[in-house]
Amino acid sequence: MADLTTTCAGITSPNPFWLASAPPTNSGEQVLRAFDAGWGGAVWKTLGQPIQNVSSRFGAIQYRGVGGVGFNNIELITDRPLEANFREIAEVKKRWPKNALVVSLMVESREEWKEIIARSEDAGADGLELNFGCPHGMCERGMGSAVGQEPVVNERITSWAKEFATKPVLVKLTPNVGDIVPHGLAAQKGGADGVSLINTIKSIIGVDLDSLTPRPMVGGRSTNGGYCGAAVRPIALHMVAALARDPRFRLPISGIGGITDWRDALEFLLLGSSSVQVCTEVMLRGYRIVEDMIEGLEGWMDARGFERLDQLVGRSVPAFTEWGELDLNYEIVAKIDADKCIGCQLCMVACHDGAHQCIHPGTELTAAGVRVPVVDEAECVGCNLCQIVCPVQGCITMAQVDNGFAPATWNEHVGHGATLRPKKGSHG
Amino acid sequence: MPALPADRSEAVFADFKPALDDNQARVEAHRCLYCHDAPCIRACPTSIDIPGFIRKIATGNLTGSARTIFESNVLGMSCARVCPVEVLCVGDCVYNHMGVPPIQIGKLQRYATDHAYRQGTRFWQAGPDTGRSVGLVGAGPASLACAHRLRRFGHAVTIYEAREVLGGLNSTGIAPYKMPADRAIEEVDWVRSIGGIEVQTGVNVPTDLGWAELEQRHDALFIGIGLGPDSRLQARGEHLQGIHGAVDWIERMKLGKVDVSKVQTAVVIGGGNTAIDAVRELLGLGVSYVKLLYRGVEAGMPGYAHEWASAKKEGARVVWRVQPLGFEGHGGRVTAVRCMRLDRNKQPIEGSEHTIAADLVLLAIGQGKLGGLVSGLDGVQVEGGRIVADAAGATGRPGVYAGGDCVNGGQEVVNAVAMGRDAAVAIHSFLSAGGR
Numbered sequence: 001m002a003d004l005t006t007t008c009a010g011i012t013s014p015n016p017f018w019l020a021s022a023p024p025t026n027s028g029e030q031v032l033r034a035f036d037a038g039w040g041g042a043v044w045k046t047l048g049q050p051i052q053n054v055s056s057r058f059g060a061i062q063y064r065g066v067g068g069v070g071f072n073n074i075e076l077i078t079d080r081p082l083e084a085n086f087r088e089i090a091e092v093k094k095r096w097p098k099n100a101l102v103v104s105l106m107v108e109s110r111e112e113w114k115e116i117i118a119r120s121e122d123a124g125a126d127g128l129e130l131n132f133g134c135p136h137g138m139c140e141r142g143m144g145s146a147v148g149q150e151p152v153v154n155e156r157i158t159s160w161a162k163e164f165a166t167k168p169v170l171v172k173l174t175p176n177v178g179d180i181v182p183h184g185l186a187a188q189k190g191g192a193d194g195v196s197l198i199n200t201i202k203s204i205i206g207v208d209l210d211s212l213t214p215r216p217m218v219g220g221r222s223t224n225g226g227y228c229g230a231a232v233r234p235i236a237l238h239m240v241a242a243l244a245r246d247p248r249f250r251l252p253i254s255g256i257g258g259i260t261d262w263r264d265a266l267e268f269l270l271l272g273s274s275s276v277q278v279c280t281e282v283m284l285r286g287y288r289i290v291e292d293m294i295e296g297l298e299g300w301m302d303a304r305g306f307e308r309l310d311q312l313v314g315r316s317v318p319a320f321t322e323w324g325e326l327d328l329n330y331e332i333v334a335k336i337d338a339d340k341c342i343g344c345q346l347c348m349v350a351c352h353d354g355a356h357q358c359i360h361p362g363t364e365l366t367a368a369g370v371r372v373p374v375v376d377e378a379e380c381v382g383c384n385l386c387q388i389v390c391p392v393q394g395c396i397t398m399a400q401v402d403n404g405f406a407p408a409t410w411n412e413h414v415g416h417g418a419t420l421r422p423k424k425g426s427h428g
Numbered sequence: 429m430p431a432l433p434a435d436r437s438e439a440v441f442a443d444f445k446p447a448l449d450d451n452q453a454r455v456e457a458h459r460c461l462y463c464h465d466a467p468c469i470r471a472c473p474t475s476i477d478i479p480g481f482i483r484k485i486a487t488g489n490l491t492g493s494a495r496t497i498f499e500s501n502v503l504g505m506s507c508a509r510v511c512p513v514e515v516l517c518v519g520d521c522v523y524n525h526m527g528v529p530p531i532q533i534g535k536l537q538r539y540a541t542d543h544a545y546r547q548g549t550r551f552w553q554a555g556p557d558t559g560r561s562v563g564l565v566g567a568g569p570a571s572l573a574c575a576h577r578l579r580r581f582g583h584a585v586t587i588y589e590a591r592e593v594l595g596g597l598n599s600t601g602i603a604p605y606k607m608p609a610d611r612a613i614e615e616v617d618w619v620r621s622i623g624g625i626e627v628q629t630g631v632n633v634p635t636d637l638g639w640a641e642l643e644q645r646h647d648a649l650f651i652g653i654g655l656g657p658d659s660r661l662q663a664r665g666e667h668l669q670g671i672h673g674a675v676d677w678i679e680r681m682k683l684g685k686v687d688v689s690k691v692q693t694a695v696v697i698g699g700g701n702t703a704i705d706a707v708r709e710l711l712g713l714g715v716s717y718v719k720l721l722y723r724g725v726e727a728g729m730p731g732y733a734h735e736w737a738s739a740k741k742e743g744a745r746v747v748w749r750v751q752p753l754g755f756e757g758h759g760g761r762v763t764a765v766r767c768m769r770l771d772r773n774k775q776p777i778e779g780s781e782h783t784i785a786a787d788l789v790l791l792a793i794g795q796g797k798l799g800g801l802v803s804g805l806d807g808v809q810v811e812g813g814r815i816v817a818d819a820a821g822a823t824g825r826p827g828v829y830a831g832g833d834c835v836n837g838g839q840e841v842v843n844a845v846a847m848g849r850d851a852a853v854a855i856h857s858f859l860s861a862g863g864r
């Protein structure tokens with residue numbers, strides 16, 4: 001059986017699944033239940049000067065009948081007394097010494113950082129996470145993403161934290177920046193032991209069409225909130241991978257953003273995270289989801305012959321490259337399995353209106369009475385759109401074509417005139 | 429165990445509820461709401477974590493899904509096929525309250541457990557040897573579930589079974605369009621693959637092996653002997669050829685051959701699930717005219733409405749409010765059932781005697797109870813033929829436990845599994861506390 005033990009930024013946990021700093025880690029009672037359920041670690045709800053929250057805090061996207069595909073919130077950091085938080089942190093650590101317990105922090109002055117770091121370590125924290133990410137409320141007070149968006153400030157506060165801390169320091173990055181790399185490098189320069197990303201994305205989740213107020217509504221008004229949940233995963237994956245592949249960046253990564261199951265988590269690990277954090281899916285479904293995450297990851301690793309987690313961390317990074325390095329002569333075309341086709345014609349309309357007009361209506365019905373569309377392979381550009389809209393798994397496959405052209409990238413083409421195959425689907 | 433003949437009568441049946449393919453399972457699994465403290469779990473006698481196993485199907489963790497099922501119900505493969513889910517888990521799916529079709533839990537359970545069987549995943553090993561031993565009487569679902577759990581605890585187990593075939597009614601009684609006998613037997617092998625489940629077949633307790641001897645050999649006993657033979661009407665002409673107990677006939681149909689090629693009209697007497705099964709089996713075997721005779725009316729049938737609805741669709745005929753009085757024959761074979769009509773209160777209507785032609789009659793009016801077999805065990809109480817046991821399976825005699833049909837009077841496979849499993853936990857506590 002695969003060993004899921006992981007060490008991320010010097011913090012070891014029995015599995016890579018940590019709860020992100022958020023409502024699921026608000027109190028000791030909750031974190032104890034989460035560890036009972038199997039979570040390997042938890043990042044405590046951000047501590048700082050306790051705040052006052054608004055009523056009505058969350059909004060969610062309903063998409064094709066499924067709620068919570070994207071989620072946003074306008075809550076701030078902890079609203080509970082610091083004493084209670086530290087007492088509970090100590091209690092949790094005593095009962096679960098092997099699990100990772102990281103305390104998330106957000107304060108302003110150097111003095112405050114010094115004090116809250118000392119108190120966190122006294123309570124037994126295995127590590128500290130500096131919340132430089134919150135994109136609402138706290139940033140208006142000069143904290144959160146206001147720090148994370150300024151590499152100079154990020155580096156300065158990180159170096160303060162490193163000066164005061166004896167335990168590893170993770171810097172939690174905000175995705176509300178154009179390019180994540182300078183911000184990861186700033187944390188590295190400040191001496192951080194690792195980075196966690198992403199925090200939430202600045203967003204308006206929607207507008208209430210009765211009251212004409214943006215959501216979530218607070219007494220007839222609203223404000224921008226932090227976007228998270230499944231919908232943000234691609235953005236998070238990219239930011240994680242962008243850091244992981246940058247040769248200047250050498251810190252361990254705790255990956256966060258839109259993880260709902262073991263497959264999602266695996267994607268973060270493969271793109272360079274050595275632990276992952278989950279918030280929204282736990283808010284929507286409960287701590288219980290971790291059983292499947294552990295089992296699913298173990299099963300996948302066993303089936304693939306991976307024995308330890310570090311064997312797969314970052315495995316997909318080398319395949320992530322610049323557009324100019326992609327082989328322009330690599331060619332695939334769509335193939336429709338007539339036996340599996342149910343005749344919905346979704347691929348046809350997608351190709352006609354959204355791609356290159358190379359799927360056409362079938363002329364005859366199959367024995368099962370299905371009108372199977374036909375791919376004009378000579379025109380198919382191999383874009384994947386039809387496969388994406390097909391409701392039947394395994395019905396449309398993208399098959400490689402041997403076109404006789406040697407591999408050639410754009411860079412090779414402009415660099416030394418490598419030959420490119422003729423274009424398809426441009427109907428010139 | 430003797431091999432089943434390939435050309436046995438049940439082999440002509442196809443699955444009434446076919447398996448889901450990958451796409452169907454994916455779509456259905458994603459439809460599940462993943463309820464917390466879900467009513468479907470409460471409706472399952474073995475309390476399988478249904479939302480949990482369905483989510484694992486949705487994430488592609490099929491092996492984990494099967495583990496979740498087997499953890500609660502080691503006979504989860506057959507239960508997926510034979511459970512009356514319409515009145516159990518599926519009947520309680522919250523979607524019913526939304527007016528949306530409920531999740532097809534049985535089919536998803538089959539999807540996950542079939543995967544595990546195909547992969548050959550075993551999941552559990554026997555616990556470290558405790559040096560204690562348990563004797564189990566009967567090799568039906570109750571004893572099998574009990575034995576598997578006892579092996580996980582590390583106790584030695586021996587099952588004593590009167591028949592040559594293992595699996596109890598799961599092998600000999602289940603309608604073949606739900607599950608053929610070979611699958612039930614495959615399941616027995618799978619359960620036994622934990623190792624150390626000794627089986628002695630052809631042993632009728634207490635005739636061949638007395639209770640005193642059993643108690644001497646083992647530190648605890650579990651009784652899972654099920655129900656007795658088909659009840660008879662005790663009516664004139666019942667000895668004629670062509671008249672059979674339904675459970676007995678079903679067993680022969682499943683394990684061997686029954687010849688119905690010359691049957692023109694078959695009559696099934698009864699209104700319970702065995703009667704409905706028999707009707708559907710006769711129709712499936714090609715008997716064109718199959719008639720159910722029942723004392724009451726449709727609304728009062730003890731059999732499940734969904735099963736009866738299927739039987740009707742398949743062509744079943746029925747005579748309500750009728751009481752068989754005896755049988756008429758010719759050349760030693762039955763030719764007709766002599767009947768009388770009943771009124772609203774199930775009282776005979778005078779002068780209503782008539783005959784209904786039949787050249788095959790199956791009696792599905794219940795099965796006897798075997799509680800009498802334990803009369804040699806002081807302290808074990810019997811009420812109305814059922815062995816009395818508490819919720820944990822303990823009888824009035826220390827170290828003697830019982831479960832399944834012989835205790836509950838005849839319910840479902842899944843009830844027997846739950847009772848066997850829970851009795852194993854109680855036996856384990858008993859033995860751990862130094863009992864006997």
Ligand SMILES: Cc1cc2nc3c(=O)[nH]c(=O)nc-3n(C[C@H](O)[C@H](O)[C@H](O)COP(=O)(O)OP(=O)(O)OC[C@H]3O[C@@H](n4cnc5c(N)ncnc54)[C@H](O)[C@@H]3O)c2cc1C
Pocket residue numbers: 510511512565566567568569570571588589590591594595596597598601602603606631632633634652653654655675678701702705798801831832833834838839840841842844
């Ligand atoms: C026709 C029919 C159809 C059914 N269909 C379904 C269905 O679709 N779904 C469902 O869930 N349930 C169904 N049931 C009910 C289900 O089969 C039983 O509830 C279940 O098998 C009970 O399990 P058990 O272990 O208590 O007893 P059994 O399955 O009856 O097993 C008892 C075993 O003990 C053995 N035995 C008996 N006496 C002795 C003795 N003296 N010494 C040694 N061994 C002995 C028997 O040979 C048998 O193997 C059906 C029952 C019948 C009769």
Ligand SMILES: Cc1cc2nc3c(=O)[nH]c(=O)nc-3n(C[C@H](O)[C@H](O)[C@H](O)COP(=O)(O)O)c2cc1C
Pocket residue numbers: 020021022023045046071072073075076077078104131133134172198199200226227228229230232256257258259277278279280281
């Ligand atoms: C309601 C809510 C409150 C949050 N509070 C915090 C917080 O206090 N500190 C913090 O660092 N991140 C906070 N986050 C961000 C999460 O920790 C996480 O980075 C983000 O939600 C992305 O992960 P997800 O897609 O799994 O939810 C919060 C998120 C939500 C939804």
Ligand code: SF4
Pocket residue numbers: none
């Ligand atoms: S989830 Fe709980 S706290 Fe939030 S609105 Fe509903 S009842 Fe209130």
